[in-house]
Each structure stands twice: as C-alpha cells, then as structure tokens.
Amino acid sequence: MSSKFPEGVLACTGLGKAYTIYARPEDRLKEWLKGGHHGDTFWALRDVSLSIRPGQTVGIIGRNGSGKSTFLQMVAGILNPTEGVLHTRGRIAALLELGTGFNPEFTGRENIRLGASLLGLDPDTIEARIPDIAHFADIGHFFDYPVKLYSSGMHARLAFALVAHVDADLLIVDEALAVGDAAFSQKCMRFMREFRNRGTLCFVSHDAAAVINLCDSALWLDHGKLQAFDDARSVCREYNAMMLGQTRQQGIHRSGGRILPPPVVTEIPEPLLTAPVTEWPDCFLDTVDLVDETGASVHALRGGERLSLQLSGRIDKSDPSLNAGFIFKDRLGQALFGALTDVTLNAHCDADGSFEARFIFDLPMLRAGDFSFTAILASQCDHSLIVRARRDEAFVVRLDPQRVTHGLLPIPVEVDYRVVSRVHNFRKSES
Missing domain, CATH: 3.40.50.300 (P-loop containing nucleotide triphosphate hydrolases)
Known part of the structure; x- marks a missing residue:
C-alpha cells in the first residue's frame, strides 16, 4: 500500500x-x-x-x-x-448480491469451506468454525443440501454466516x-x-x-x-x-x-441490548409467552390490543438486586419500548429460585411488519446494570393494521369532508 x-x-x-x-x-x-x-x-x-x-x-x-x-x-x-x-x-468480507460466489451444485457446507478459504482462512480454522457458522445460519439440514435448492432467505443466512466468521x-x-x-x-x-x-x-x-x-x-x-x-x-x-x-x-x-439550529441528539445506548451477558449460576430464562386478554398465545396482531408478556425462569437467590424485563424491537433491532420489574425477584420467587413475571400493556399502533420481544434478567450493581441472562428474539409477532398505514405510526385521524353537487348535498365524518 x-x-x-x-x-x-x-x-x-x-x-x-x-x-x-x-x-x-x-x-x-x-x-x-x-x-x-x-x-x-x-x-x-x-x-x-x-x-x-x-x-x-x-x-x-x-x-x-x-x-x-x-x-x-x-x-x-x-x-x-x-x-x-x-x-x-x-481482509475484506463482502455481502453483496445474494449467492454471489456460491456454487449452486455445492452444499452449504462445501460453499462455506470454499468461501472461507478464498478469504484466507486455513483448513483447520475453517473446520473449527463450521459448527458456529452452521448455528448462525440456522438453516437446519439444508446446510448439507445443494445451494440451488435454497430460498433467497436461506442464501442470505448462509452468506451472512460466512462473512461473520472470517475475522474481516x-x-x-x-x-x-x-x-x-x-x-x-x-x-x-x-x-x-x-x-x-x-x-x-x-x-x-x-x-x-x-x-x-x-x-x-x-x-x-x-x-x-x-x-x-x-x-x-x-x-x-x-x-x-x-x-x-x-x-x-x-x-x-x-x-x-x-x-432553528439542528437539534442536538445524543445517542443513548440501550444497555439491556448491548451489554455483554455476565452469566450467574442457576440464573436463566425458561419460557416467554405473549397472551391476549383471554389468555391465548398470540403471534398475529392489529395494534392497540391489551397484552400480557409472561416470563418464567430461575434465579440465584443470593443476588438481591435481580430484575426481569423485556425490550420490544422492530425489524432492524431498534428498541421501541420496554420495562423492568419494579421489585427485585429475590423476595418474589419460590424456594428453589423459580419465578414468574408478567408485564401488561397496550400495544402501540404500528405499521405492518415483524417485531420481537427480547427477555432479560439484569441486576443493578454500583449504579451500573449487569445483564445476567438474555434471550434475543424470544417471541416474534407480526403486525397487520386494519387500515392502510402512511408513515411509521398509524395514528387514528378523524376525517371530515363535504360533497356538494346539483343532485345532493351531504356531509360525512369517519375515523
């Protein structure tokens, strides 16, 4: 250079x-x-x-x-x-057009070996990383099927899994x-x-x-x-x-x-999503479920529903400051809203450390798309938040508003209009 x-x-x-x-x-x-x-x-x-x-x-x-x-x-x-x-x-790793560089006759595993070697990884390193690559791609048995049988989404999973594990x-x-x-x-x-x-x-x-x-x-x-x-x-x-x-x-x-001068916006990192997980013995999340007012689990929503997010798991009772919480995220992983329990779990769990927590809220009106809940166990220590357990994308929902959405938030707007003609004269309101 x-x-x-x-x-x-x-x-x-x-x-x-x-x-x-x-x-x-x-x-x-x-x-x-x-x-x-x-x-x-x-x-x-x-x-x-x-x-x-x-x-x-x-x-x-x-x-x-x-x-x-x-x-x-x-x-x-x-x-x-x-x-x-x-x-x-x-080293440059590029994820450009889907499937670029993949041989359609080779399996996903074979294409990973070929692509990683072209990016400079030695055979021993490639073999050691293949299990992590397969886990990241999460395409199951298709990992050993020819790539020509893959959907576009599976192509994307395989390609991103490769570039994520080549030390670029x-x-x-x-x-x-x-x-x-x-x-x-x-x-x-x-x-x-x-x-x-x-x-x-x-x-x-x-x-x-x-x-x-x-x-x-x-x-x-x-x-x-x-x-x-x-x-x-x-x-x-x-x-x-x-x-x-x-x-x-x-x-x-x-x-x-x-x-006016441009607003000064300070990016506030979300520690519940970005902090590394500091594991704690016998501290884990077991089940995550989203239910409606009838108690039925729901995955398809319109917006505006009253919902309950239910978490269960186990904690080490020796941690006096442990809280359960969640973050609701959009497709790009941006945190939209969330909450932590108001009281610590230490005093509200069974003798073996088992706990249940429930968060009740009204879902905002949002535009159509996929959203997810991340479940979290975190403790407060010396004015800092320590994440003990986190399940990303623990529960995925799809929103399909009843009305056509313009913009990011489908806020209800009342429409009032009047039609005048030689034949009739009427006025109508709708919302």
Whole structure:
C-alpha cells in the first residue's frame, strides 16, 4: 500500500467506473474487429475521492442507480476501476448480491469451506468454525443440501454466516437483509453493532433511520457523484430533504418563520441490548409467552390490543438486586419500548429460585411488519446494570393494521369532508 494512505482501511482518489453502451449488437463486433469507439460511454461512478479510517462505520445511501453497488464492488475487488486510484488494507468480507460466489451444485457446507478459504482462512480454522457458522445460519439440514435448492432467505443466512466468521477488517453489507425474516435481520444487526468495536463497516440501505441508528458516518452518492461524506445524521437529513424536493436550507427545521439550529441528539445506548451477558449460576430464562386478554398465545396482531408478556425462569437467590424485563424491537433491532420489574425477584420467587413475571400493556399502533420481544434478567450493581441472562428474539409477532398505514405510526385521524353537487348535498365524518 502506498505511504500516501498509511492509516485508512479504504482510500480512493478520482475513482471512476465507465461502461460502453451499444445501440446495436454489431457495433460491439465492429469495435472489437476494427477498433475505434462505436458506442456511448456511461459513467456509473466518477471522481470519487474519500478515506475511511479503521473502526469507522459508514452508511452508504442514494437512489437506485446512484453508484452504490458499483463502488462497493470495486472495493471488494469484483470490478476494476476505469480511472482513479483505490487502496484497501486488511481482509475484506463482502455481502453483496445474494449467492454471489456460491456454487449452486455445492452444499452449504462445501460453499462455506470454499468461501472461507478464498478469504484466507486455513483448513483447520475453517473446520473449527463450521459448527458456529452452521448455528448462525440456522438453516437446519439444508446446510448439507445443494445451494440451488435454497430460498433467497436461506442464501442470505448462509452468506451472512460466512462473512461473520472470517475475522474481516472491513465488512461490506449491501441491502442483503431485506429478504430475511425478522429474527434473522435482528441477529445480523446485533452482530454488526458488535462488529463496530473491532472492525470497519460499510452498510448500504435505503432506510435512513437504520443508517443513523447503526453508523457514525454516511456516504451519499447521486448519479455516480459523491454528494456528501460526513456525520450520518446531517447527511441523512440532507438526503431526505432532497428526496422531498427541498433545498438543504429548506430541510432545516423551521418554526414560526424562524430557522432553528439542528437539534442536538445524543445517542443513548440501550444497555439491556448491548451489554455483554455476565452469566450467574442457576440464573436463566425458561419460557416467554405473549397472551391476549383471554389468555391465548398470540403471534398475529392489529395494534392497540391489551397484552400480557409472561416470563418464567430461575434465579440465584443470593443476588438481591435481580430484575426481569423485556425490550420490544422492530425489524432492524431498534428498541421501541420496554420495562423492568419494579421489585427485585429475590423476595418474589419460590424456594428453589423459580419465578414468574408478567408485564401488561397496550400495544402501540404500528405499521405492518415483524417485531420481537427480547427477555432479560439484569441486576443493578454500583449504579451500573449487569445483564445476567438474555434471550434475543424470544417471541416474534407480526403486525397487520386494519387500515392502510402512511408513515411509521398509524395514528387514528378523524376525517371530515363535504360533497356538494346539483343532485345532493351531504356531509360525512369517519375515523
């Protein structure tokens, strides 16, 4: 690597990728036989210069066709630049198009061996990690079936399980989580949050909220050009303003005709989800169930129901500050709400430490999608929270609101309108 970029995991100057588009098939043959140029040049990416430092988490945003995948394919070594200089260092693991690099005739196990060896792992290390990879993918006996029999979701599981276990210095994830179920998507988001502590991450998404939640920086590409590369929140704000047809100045929050400075938002980490689990003897969660007012277990909901989340397990009674709790998460693993017991479990359990806890709440009105509950046992020690046991995605539900949802929250809105015509005149209200 050139000494010009001694610190960056990735650095490029004047990077560009061009393709030739031919109006007719014979134009390609003429160019090959006679030379010259017989087509139009299309620049998928041009004049991109940036540097990504070790440990940086970069979200890459932009409309379809903006050059995001082209940029990442060059970083991963799949495409060669047409112009400019690109430098990378360390091991790069890329999760781009589903199934890229997999031989459809090979089994999942065989493809893992092949893919891990291409990423530089020795055979002994690969064999030692295959059980963990198979557990992460969680595709059961299909792990030993040919990949050509896999669904798109199983492709995603196998591919992510591979890149999660190859000790990458730079991890690239390009919209591959869109096909997975809620539990798998949250498992991947949880891994990427943990990966930020030891590596560099490039994450492509059309969801600005996911970029802000996961990344410290954002790279905005538009029509193959670099528009912005800065703090994730400010770049996403400008991107959203552009998508709404506003200028950057119009995208700034306004009140009463007065331009206000951008709000100062401090990200508060959720220790119940991010803290490592410090195991405690005989401390575990057994069952997690969500029931309605009739006591029936429910997985499909409309929103607004009165529900009861029931937890049971066992604790070590010597811990005087242990509490049970839960976190309700969306598809991307973002905590929406949660609670801990008001009193410690020590004084409210059986002689053998068995306990039951119940949380009763009204489910918010939410847009359609998959959500999950994470169950937790945690104790307060010296003003800090210590997680003793945690079951991620312990209970998964699907919400399907009765009415079409616009936006993130389907808040009931009363509609009042009047129709006037020569024939009749009536007024109607609905909510």
